[in-house]
Amino acid sequence: MAAAAPSFCPNRTISLSTPSHNHNQLTSLHSLRRFSVSSSSISSRCRLLFDSNNRILTPTVKASAAATPVMDQPTSSSSSAVPTTVDVDLGDRSYPIYIGSGLLNQPDLLQRHVHGKQVLVVTNSTVAPLYLDKTIWALTDKNPNIKVESVILPDGEQFKNMETLMKVFDKAIESRMDRRCTFVALGGGVIGDMCGYAAASYLRGVNFIQIPTTVMAQVDSSVGGKTGINHPLGKNMIGAFYQPQCVLIDTDTLNTLPDRELASGLAEVIKYGLIRDAKFFEWQEKNMHALLARDPNAFAYAIKRSCENKAEVVSLDEKESGLRATLNLGHTFGHAIETSSGYGHWFHGEAVAAGTVMAVDMSYRLGWIDDSLVKRVDMILQQAKLPTTPPEAMTVEMFKSVMAVDKKVADGLLRLILLKGPLGNCVFTGDYDRKALDDTLHAFCKS
């Protein structure tokens, strides 16, 4: 199937990766308008996205053009490279996302966001040998007053729990970290979510910096302030909305990432295209093989566009009243897969990929999308080497029991993100024919 992939075209990419501010603004307004709400009970919950004249509020995300466009940026670890910056505008909790190659070689980027004299780097046993020394160097270079401690957690989703979280608190308290300290998350989404929740809770909130090192974390989990841990009965049930001081994305860290992890992150990239950015989806269809080949320029663009999409949505709906929920396309089915297969067996993005196929199938059964879109989704996920069906062992009952405790259940009604209309349009709704959900579950489960 990789043979069918269109070739990666740098020219085309350059024009997309350096949008003018106005163009950007238009694009995002445009994608917002396409977010329609089909259930009346939902529309009242989305009110905050519209002003009193029912006009859609202006999105507040600005992508500041880098001095050099992404495609021309040196892929070497040049310490003078100017990072691409995506600003997440959340009033007094706004923060920049720096994206680029070799950013961990630029100490100033990190140091300008550390206010006190104490830093706690939270990482895991896989990432520590790869990037901990470099991170500590970046924090301390020409900055002798800073005291950096680190805590190395065991690696894996199964450790994203209260017990492991306590190890972060133990270390912080033993090291006498005070209110002005900064917690730095160095790792994938598991580390980012745990460190963020620890930062939100330690002394009722300390500074926090994200250094995401997986595709999943760079395009999704490090942006937007959702933090948390799992409960034995459900994923991400305990947590906080807590924004970092900055997100530093050094794309070089992807060089050590296993293929399967890389693909897992691409599931979220594909998601942004499907829910709100048709052009980005089309770009992905043409450039998927470049992403799989870890072309740094393709990645820089994919990360930038993903962060812009996520930042826009988050700026408009920080606490997930409506719009933000659309980022969970495929996630309700996906969470059921993750929970039932036991954390860690299926990667988050893999579960989301299979879940996306199920959501798309259901959208088609409801008559909301064309056959051709179903095929394109299946095709791009396969190209990305992602699963398009749930594990064989999953039953309809397993899906139903997990989905009943999903966070998107409100007053007993399960709301889902479904595609509706041409590519790039979705709805978040509890107003659908229950039979379509049943049919989808039965179509994807043996029993």
Next chain:
Amino acid sequence: MAAAAPSFCPNRTISLSTPSHNHNQLTSLHSLRRFSVSSSSISSRCRLLFDSNNRILTPTVKASAAATPVMDQPTSSSSSAVPTTVDVDLGDRSYPIYIGSGLLNQPDLLQRHVHGKQVLVVTNSTVAPLYLDKTIWALTDKNPNIKVESVILPDGEQFKNMETLMKVFDKAIESRMDRRCTFVALGGGVIGDMCGYAAASYLRGVNFIQIPTTVMAQVDSSVGGKTGINHPLGKNMIGAFYQPQCVLIDTDTLNTLPDRELASGLAEVIKYGLIRDAKFFEWQEKNMHALLARDPNAFAYAIKRSCENKAEVVSLDEKESGLRATLNLGHTFGHAIETSSGYGHWFHGEAVAAGTVMAVDMSYRLGWIDDSLVKRVDMILQQAKLPTTPPEAMTVEMFKSVMAVDKKVADGLLRLILLKGPLGNCVFTGDYDRKALDDTLHAFCKS
């Protein structure tokens, strides 16, 4: 010593308990001006309290006069009584505090703040037999659609920990509580702090109502949004700033409170007078015996004035950048006592009382206050049947080691709340002679 207490004078009280809005506004501006900042490193952290012209920002707390002044309010459980309301103004997180006798007999007060269909009442094994049925009745009366669950935690500060917190999450998840559910804290400060942190964290934040049932909780812990749990190495180290939808204070619940618990809460009432409200302190000197005799009108006034003081401070400085820290008079010494004596042996207010005496002693050694104030503080605490010295077993070293990890340490410097000037004035500062601290510690410890 109770014999020396001046008699309770209803006339005098009435005039104080029904201040006009303007008077109130003036008082609070006045007390703010008296909050001086003596360390330059601190003043920069207090900036948010002043506008760009360095004028003090207008306080935003309004006490709405009850239809009947507090002193005339019926002490019976009349369901038609109009509660005294103190509004805590925090923008879109503002909320009312209802104060009065028999408020749990007025279902509407609670029900207007429950938005979804699911409620989880969090209480403990002591309070449940006393008030759980009544609370459930108030939530469900003429409201058949509501589903109320409850979780009864073991009683005691030693259970204010992660393990007990998990029981709240377990119950919430087992009961399939969704994002629109409401957590209700029914109990003292331990329950309020734990339930609040659980509400802040469950599904990254659900609605939350406080029904405080101790003096401590009614005058202090239920107001202001500080929530949290203890860590084996320190009190309240893990938590969140999280505001409730409302606080419902039914003063009738104090009738079942043990004497020692009642006295413990009075330590915080006395604190408000000392740090910012000289008139209130003078009122307490005259009416302490009425409070100890549980005179409901005296209590209604003391609670109202305490909530107003706290609400004013919190409105101006929600996240404790400076001003709010003054609420911790006596608490740094007090926390050392609580931690060293093992949670639960000394009550919070008892430790605060002894800590207040130590802070006052140190203020006097620094030459910041008169001898007469030292005596008045000692006198009123003794009248309130509160301890005025730390436990015999405490050493200077025990104090120092706990104080070194206090939350008010910033970049290694321990800042303290100390009295300075006439009654009602305090400072929060790290700029004091270390010898005075040493002398105080040695004066109160045998070794």
